Amino acid sequence: AQSVTQPDIHITVSEGASLELRCNYSYGATPYLFWYVQSPGQGLQLLLKYFSGDTLVQGIKGFEAEFKRSQSSFNLRKPSVHWSDAAEYFCAVGKAFGYSTLTFGKGTMLLVSP
Amino acid sequence: DVKVTQSSRYLVKRTGEKVFLECVQDMDHENMFWYRQDPGLGLRLIYFSYDVKMKEKGDIPEGYSVSREKKERFSLILESASTNQTSMYLCASSSGTEDNEQFFGPGTRLTVL
Known part of the structure; x- marks a missing residue:
């Protein structure tokens, strides 16, 4: 059965600091991987997606994610967090x-401290 | 841009009422989905539909039904609302033919009193 962990x-990051959100998956076939972001009271917005090709994927709002097949991971990163990045993130x-x-x-849930 | 709209952002109903949540997408997508979202539980799939008049149960279908009479519209029905159905309900759609990326509506926060 497929699963995502x-x-x-919760993660708290200071504004301007780097961010890494972890995602591990279990999937029997070639996975199609996504990161979505949800601001309070809103629907989900796609940040980025990966199916094949370069394992480092660029998304919107300065986010990127790296697919590592050997680790079954698809971690989301951002080099410098802004207060507006405070939201919930789903893999x-x-x-x-x-x-x-x-x-x-x-x-x-990402919290950004001043 | 794909647009998925939901009929209400906030809804308050009483226990035992029949509740309809409507979802419309404008990109001719084949697939449509209903999720509920609760703190600490993430998104849980209630029902989905791969085509008009087709429906499939998701992970938590109990207490819900759906209707898809037209390709662009997917309705979630609570036959007799209960307090444990108080939640955020999210609708999504995907092309299905080329890409399984899902596009989400803004959500309906339902409170059952």
């Missing part, structure tokens, strides 16, 4: 093509 429920995995649902992690 986000080990950190998800699914099939690349054809009919597929996505399996989401339980999310990591």
Whole structure:
């Protein structure tokens, strides 16, 4: 069965500091991986996605993620966090093509301190 | 841009009422999904649909039903609302033919009193 683990429920980062959010997945086939962000009271917005090619993926808002097959990980990074990045972040995995649902992690809440 | 809209941002209902949550997408997507989101539990899939008039149960279908009479519209129905269905409900759609990226609506926060 497919699953996604986000080990950190909450993370607090100082504004201007670097950020790494962890995501580990379990999937039987070639995974299609996503990171979404949710601001308070809003729906989910896609930050980036990865299926194949360069294992370092660039997304919106200065975020990037690195796919490591050997570690079954897809960690999200940002070199310098802004106060507006405070939100909840979800990692998800699914099939690349054809009919597929996505399996989401339980999310990591990012708090940004001044 | 893909747009997924949900009929209400906030809804307050009483126990036992029949509740309809509506979702509309404008990109001719094949697939549509309903999730509920609760603190500490993430997103849990209630129902999904791969085509008009087709529906599949997700992980937590109990107490819910769905309707998809037209390709662009996917409704979630609470036949008899209960307090434990107080939650944030998110609708999403995906192309399914080329890419399984899901596009989300803004959500409906439902409170059942």
